[in-house]
Amino acid sequence: MGTHTEAVHAGRGDLRALGVHAPPLDLSSTYPIHDLEQAVESLDALGAGAAEAGSPLYARLHNPTVRRVERALAALEGTEDAVAFGSGMAALTACLLAACRERRHVVAIRPLYGGSDHLLACGLLGVETAWVADPVGVGDAVRADTGLVILETPQNPTLGQIDIAAVAAAARGVPVLVDNTFASPVLQNPARHGASLVLHSATKFLGGHGDVVAGLVATTAGWAASLRQVRIVTGALLHPVAAYLLHRSLPTLTLRVREAQERARVLAGLLEEHPAVTRVLYPRPDGVQLRGPGAVLSFEVAGGIEAAAAVMAGVRLITPAVSLGAVDTLIQHPAGLTHRLVDPMAKEALGITDGLLRLSVGLEDVDDLWADLEQAVTAATGMGLKGRRPRAAVVAG
Numbered sequence: 549m550g551t552h553t554e555a556v557h558a559g560r561g562d563l564r565a566l567g568v569h570a571p572p573l574d575l576s577s578t579y580p581i582h583d584l585e586q587a588v589e590s591l592d593a594l595g596a597g598a599a600e601a602g603s604p605l606y607a608r609l610h611n612p613t614v615r616r617v618e619r620a621l622a623a624l625e626g627t628e629d630a631v632a633f634g635s636g637m638a639a640l641t642a643c644l645l646a647a648c649r650e651r652r653h654v655v656a657i658r659p660l661y662g663g664s665d666h667l668l669a670c671g672l673l674g675v676e677t678a679w680v681a682d683p684v685g686v687g688d689a690v691r692a693d694t695g696l697v698i699l700e701t702p703q704n705p706t707l708g709q710i711d712i713a714a715v716a717a718a719a720r721g722v723p724v725l726v727d728n729t730f731a732s733p734v735l736q737n738p739a740r741h742g743a744s745l746v747l748h749s750a751t752k753f754l755g756g757h758g759d760v761v762a763g764l765v766a767t768t769a770g771w772a773a774s775l776r777q778v779r780i781v782t783g784a785l786l787h788p789v790a791a792y793l794l795h796r797s798l799p800t801l802t803l804r805v806r807e808a809q810e811r812a813r814v815l816a817g818l819l820e821e822h823p824a825v826t827r828v829l830y831p832r833p834d835g836v837q838l839r840g841p842g843a844v845l846s847f848e849v850a851g852g853i854e855a856a857a858a859v860m861a862g863v864r865l866i867t868p869a870v871s872l873g874a875v876d877t878l879i880q881h882p883a884g885l886t887h888r889l890v891d892p893m894a895k896e897a898l899g900i901t902d903g904l905l906r907l908s909v910g911l912e913d914v915d916d917l918w919a920d921l922e923q924a925v926t927a928a929t930g931m932g933l934k935g936r937r938p939r940a941a942v943v944a945g
């Protein structure tokens with residue numbers, strides 16, 4: 549099935565038999581046991597990581613509403629299975645716990661989302677992280693006790709692209725986790741290029757409306773079983789209401805990502821021409837791994853932290869806020885906010901400068917977005933771009 553079809557129908561396969569059109573929201577915390585023998589069987593199966601059993605038994609073991617959105621993401625990513633968690637960070641934590649029980653060494657390509665960087669750097673989970681810059685660095689850093697290789701592409705917040713297949717080859721059999729939050733399954737499917745674990749902060753494009761916090765990992769059946777075991781033991785559950793909202797958002801995922809991407813393309817081009825903008829960071833899709841540049845871009849304004857702060861304070865339509873992938877446009881300051889806890893030396897080397905702003909483009913009219921951005925940048929820096937208007941014809945509708 550095509551991506552649009554999967555987005556609309558995936559995870560809804562049981563609705564016909566249930567005789568309903570919309571997925572039911574099951575809020576039960578426990579399920580009645582009428583047959584002890586069968587309940588024990590279910591408990592053993594779910595405890596071993598099974599996706600389903602005769603009885604859900606208890607909500608920490610299984611929830612049918614959550615299960616549907618897991619099936620949907622697996623279909624969109626082209627993986628055997630997927631497992632849902634209470635946030636992207638809970639999902640990453642579960643991957644580390646599942647992959648690094650014996651092999652406690654992790655190789656990670658910087659930059660990563662600041663929270664992921666912090667989780668790896670702070671030592672909370674007992675892992676030791678070797679930071680590298682590219683696939684060659686991965687090859688040099690992998691050891692006999694390396695349990696996981698972690699990367700993001702496009703990267704948060706510098707939008708760098710990493711060749712997933714090259715990393716998988718360099719990892720020499722060590723599982724590779726790709727954070728696919730920025731591209732979404734609409735633009736990139738890391739499992740096709742050798743990733744074992746595909747992580748999403750579903751808080752972003754998958755949820756898409758700024759009202760859900762969730763994490764999902766698309767993966768093989770074997771990894772999914774291990775992740776479910778971690779989820780049962782640690783209780784890092786996705787609440788069924790959040791799963792319901794997330795599943796409700798998926799039918800429009802392809803349309804949202806493509807429409808936002810068209811606006812982002814226009815804004816990236818206009819920012820390039822603005823005299824106060826010293827750098828624009830926006831992916832260049834190769835058409836093989838990455839099928840489109842996406843809806844997130846970063847740009848650097850002349851004047852450092854003061855100018856960046858003034859842009860954030862000066863926008864009126866755009867919301868100054870962390871997070872991304874929502875229907876409305878958000879702007880934030882990575883060095884001060886999302887990447888605040890990243891080692892200052894690393895931040896500098898990675899180009900996460902004081903003047904850098906990250907823009908997550910939503911679905912507003914591109915003319916309105918540009919007018920707002922232009923007035924904010926011009927007022928903040930005292931440098932204007934007279935009379936340039938968006939090439940509105942690029943955006944249909």
Ligand SMILES: *Cc1c(COP(=O)(O)O)cnc(C)c1O
Nearest residue numbers: 635636637661704729749751762
């Ligand atoms: C937001 C984000 C995360 C963390 O996800 P939460 O849902 O906030 O826990 C991880 N990776 C990337 C790329 C993100 O943008």
